[in-house]
Amino acid sequence: MKNNKVLIVDDQNGIRILLMEVFNSDGYSTYQAANGKAALDIVRAEAPDLVLLDMKIPGMDGLEILKHIKAINPEIKVIMMTAYGELDMIKEATKLGALMHFTKPFDIDEMRVAVNMHLRGSSADRLH
Template sequence: MEKKKVLIVDDQNGIRILLMEVFGSEGYETFQAANGKIALEIVEKEPPDLVLLDMKIPGMDGLEILKHLKAMNPDIKVIMMTAYGELDMIKEATELGALMHFTKPFDIDEMRIAVNKQLRSD
């Protein structure tokens, strides 16, 4: 069985490290990117099954990254992370194909359960 791949895109190093630990221990192969450019390079080389994507990233923001991801691979599963109550952005992300969003600070167990549910439903 090939390991499912999870890509974590967040400009905050601490969050990337935390999520990589959590999902690595769940048995996923984890990748991380601090910005959109790196994220899209990883998606080209190592297409992930699921992307945890922060909405607020300097440079290319989460919505832009999401558009690129979906253009590259419409089947990619994306869960947004946001630190703000930006309902209009969340609404747009949902319209662009994001499955759900977590508001920071999020409950790591809830996120783990959500990711497992998405990746084990295939």
């Protein structure tokens, strides 16, 4: 089974490093980007299976990045990371195709479970 690729997009370095460590240890290939342009370059080059996308990123915000990701490849799964109180943006993100969101500070184990479910759940079902 090929390693699933996870792209972490957040302007906070600490969050990117934390999430990369978590998902590397789960056996995923991880990529990181601090802004929309870098994120979309990785989406085009690497076609990640899942993107963890922060809503508030300087320059191109999360919704804009989400639109571009889905335009490049609608199959890519996207989970949003939001600050408290961004409900309108969350609704919009869901309309644009985001699977779910986590509000910061999020529980890292809950996020791991969600990512594993979205990436491995579907492939495990096909094996039986």
